[in-house]
Amino acid sequence: MSYQIEPLAIMAKECRKDIIEMIYSAKSGHPGGSLSAIDVLVGLYQTALNYRLEDMNWRDRDRFIMSKGHASPAIYSILHQLDIISKEDILSFRRLGSVCQGHVDMKWTDGVDFSAGSLGMGLSFGLGCALAAKMDKSKRKIWVMIGDGETQEGQIWEAAMAASYHSTENLNIIVDRNRIQNDDFVGNQMEIGNIGKKFESFGWNIREIDGHNMEEIVDALDWAKNDNSGPSAIIAQTIKGKGVSFMENNPSFHGKSPTDEEFKLAMEELG
Amino acid sequence: MSGISTGGASRDGYGKGLLRLAEDSRVVVLEADLGKSTKSHHFREKFPDRTVSLGIAEQNMMIVAAGMASSGKIPYASTFAIFTERAFEQIRNGIARAGLNVHICGSHGGIHTGSDGSSAQSIEDLGIYRTIPNMTVIHPCDDLSAEELTVLTKDLNTPSYMRTVRNKVPRIYTPDDAKKLKIGKGSLIREGSDTAIIACGIMVGIAHEASKILQADGIFASVVDMHTIKPLDNELLRELAEICGCFVTAEDHSIIGGLGSAVSEWASEEFPLPIEKIGVKDRFGESGESNELLEQMDMMEDNIVQAVKKVLRRKKMQS
Numbered sequence: 001m002s003y004q005i006e007p008l009a010i011m012a013k014e015c016r017k018d019i020i021e022m023i024y025s026a027k028s029g030h031p032g033g034s035l036s037a038i039d040v041l042v043g044l045y046q047t048a049l050n051y052r053l054e055d056m057n058w059r060d061r062d063r064f065i066m067s068k069g070h071a072s073p074a075i076y077s078i079l080h081q082l083d084i085i086s087k088e089d090i091l092s093f094r095r096l097g098s099v100c101q102g103h104v105d106m107k108w109t110d111g112v113d114f115s116a117g118s119l120g121m122g123l124s125f126g127l128g129c130a131l132a133a134k135m136d137k138s139k140r141k142i143w144v145m146i147g148d149g150e151t152q153e154g155q156i157w158e159a160a161m162a163a164s165y166h167s168t169e170n171l172n173i174i175v176d177r178n179r180i181q182n183d184d185f186v187g188n189q190m191e192i193g194n195i196g197k198k199f200e201s202f203g204w205n206i207r208e209i210d211g212h213n214m215e216e217i218v219d220a221l222d223w224a225k226n227d228n229s230g231p232s233a234i235i236a237q238t239i240k241g242k243g244v245s246f247m248e249n250n251p252s253f254h255g256k257s258p259t260d261e262e263f264k265l266a267m268e269e270l271g
Numbered sequence: 272m273s274g275i276s277t278g279g280a281s282r283d284g285y286g287k288g289l290l291r292l293a294e295d296s297r298v299v300v301l302e303a304d305l306g307k308s309t310k311s312h313h314f315r316e317k318f319p320d321r322t323v324s325l326g327i328a329e330q331n332m333m334i335v336a337a338g339m340a341s342s343g344k345i346p347y348a349s350t351f352a353i354f355t356e357r358a359f360e361q362i363r364n365g366i367a368r369a370g371l372n373v374h375i376c377g378s379h380g381g382i383h384t385g386s387d388g389s390s391a392q393s394i395e396d397l398g399i400y401r402t403i404p405n406m407t408v409i410h411p412c413d414d415l416s417a418e419e420l421t422v423l424t425k426d427l428n429t430p431s432y433m434r435t436v437r438n439k440v441p442r443i444y445t446p447d448d449a450k451k452l453k454i455g456k457g458s459l460i461r462e463g464s465d466t467a468i469i470a471c472g473i474m475v476g477i478a479h480e481a482s483k484i485l486q487a488d489g490i491f492a493s494v495v496d497m498h499t500i501k502p503l504d505n506e507l508l509r510e511l512a513e514i515c516g517c518f519v520t521a522e523d524h525s526i527i528g529g530l531g532s533a534v535s536e537w538a539s540e541e542f543p544l545p546i547e548k549i550g551v552k553d554r555f556g557e558s559g560e561s562n563e564l565l566e567q568m569d570m571m572e573d574n575i576v577q578a579v580k581k582v583l584r585r586k587k588m589q590s
């Protein structure tokens with residue numbers, strides 16, 4: 001299937017503005033990992049994920065498991081662009097009673113299929129969804145996104161091993177390889193090397209892409225969707241903070257809100 | 272309550288309960304290389320397509336179960352009680368917090384597990400799972416009640432943790448009596464008005480024996496099988512507190528956090544009364560036969576008899 005790239009790029013830009021706005025409004029949150037992931041996520045929601053806007057709880061929808069749940073602003077921005085949650089909702093991010101909880105939570109937000117916040121669990125959850133789909137002979141696909149720092153959690157590899165053993169070809173993972181984790185660059189914390197090779201050695205099919213090149217993104221998602229020879233992993237090489245110059249590749253914007261000045265600057269840059 | 276006969280271990284009851292649950296096609300079983308021990312292997316042999324083997328990876332198993340529950344399945348995941356604890360945070364964050372009804376069984380609970388030694392003797396499981404909002408925590412006393420309670424978990428609107436034990440103990444229930452059990456309702460095994468011994472698991476049978484010794488001394492003790500630790504049967508506790516005025520609790524679990532703590536928490540707010548606790552006194556176990564360990568830890572019939580006499584003296588001093 002071929003897609004118009006331009007509308008996807010426009011939507012990603014709108015999402016970036018939402019991300020900055022909601023974090024600025026909350027005075028806390030995680031801009032870096034939201035901005036690195038947003039291009040892939042827009043591609044996913046607009047070209048690969050099978051769901052019904054009028055019924056986000058449709059039983060046979062594809063599941064998307066956002067394991068790096070601190071990048072919740074990215075998800076909320078998409079749900080907002082899709083008109084599932086309102087502008088007020090996203091501006092109430094992290095406030096008492098908000099449907100936009102600090103970390104994505106299936107109990108709080110329509111269109112969210114996983115309660116995240118604790119890293120390392122999403123692939124296991126996706127595997128459970130994938131096994132259930134196979135038992136039900138359902139065609140639904142399961143998509144999981146994790147961070148690169150998150151691959152330091154052993155449970156990711158427990159799940160990776162189990163997925164290839166159980167041949168869950170309906171399970172796809174996207175690794176947001178932005179090379180920064182909480183404290184610092186992954187290379188300074190505990191370098192993890194070639195993630196693609198690791199998944200490959202666990203029996204997964206892999207693709208490496210530039211996670212900000214919409215054509216490559218759409219192409220890789222299409223590949224993962226249609227590859228039925230086993231679980232698939234897309235390693236998306238990304239830039240943490242992508243789109244806002246002073247946040248790009250800057251570990252200090254992992255989990256910090258912009259100041260008034262920085263907010264203005266960021267919104268200007270995003271147009 | 273009818274006579275005690277020898278039966279299986281409560282883990283056998285879990286295995287049989289799973290087989291009865293199989294008629295509901297949503298029920299699935301998850302294993303972490305201990306199915307032969309927890310007894311889920313009976314289900315696996317009959318329903319291989321609904322059984323998922325996940326290797327020795329308990330954290331992954333718990334969250335795979337959560338994913339399956341989110342997709343309409345009713346998952347039963349089991350391993351040794353002690354190894355469920357390795358996945359405590361997964362159970363807390365990924366199962367209970369997400370409101371997913373996964374049913375966990377931890378077998379080989381307590382020091383009663385015996386010769387494998389302290390690494391295998393979970394003495395804190397009931398306590399830690401009791402702290403999680405919405406969890407139902409169950410610890411049956413024999414195989415027949417374990418089977419019935421396992422079957423009942425399916426209709427719970429919460430996730431659950433059930434502790435079973437490895438070794439056989441005398442049966443407390445007949446098949447018919449076991450069928451009357453309800454989750455969240457303690458079961459009065461014996462009625463007496465001097466004190467009430469609130470027990471769970473293997474300590475129910477020991478408490479029952481102790482009550483016979485006490486009767487010979489003219490002391491009449493109620494004995495309760497408090498198979499559900501959470502939600503606790505406060506109604507029954509109140510009735511017994513009004514009649515007896517003092518309690519002894521008995522569990523194969525640390526006296527910190529388990530049944531004795533739960534009963535004491537209730538009493539301190541609702542009905543202050545003297546309570547003596549029988550259990551593992553803030554220490555680890557070691558290798559040995561079940562009975563040797565129970566003796567070493569002061570958890571035998573005689574210890575319950577002494578605890579009852581002590582609590583009666585305390586009650587007398589108060590009045």
Ligand SMILES: Cc1ncc(C[n+]2csc(CCOP(=O)(O)OP(=O)(O)O)c2C)c(N)n1
Nearest residue numbers: 033070117118119147148149150180181182
């Ligand atoms: C189990 C667990 N440990 C620690 C944290 C705290 N934490 C939140 S985000 C983060 C860094 C994540 O890095 P990465 O996976 O690379 O995500 P990204 O860079 O895309 O934001 C950490 C350590 C957590 N949420 N969960």
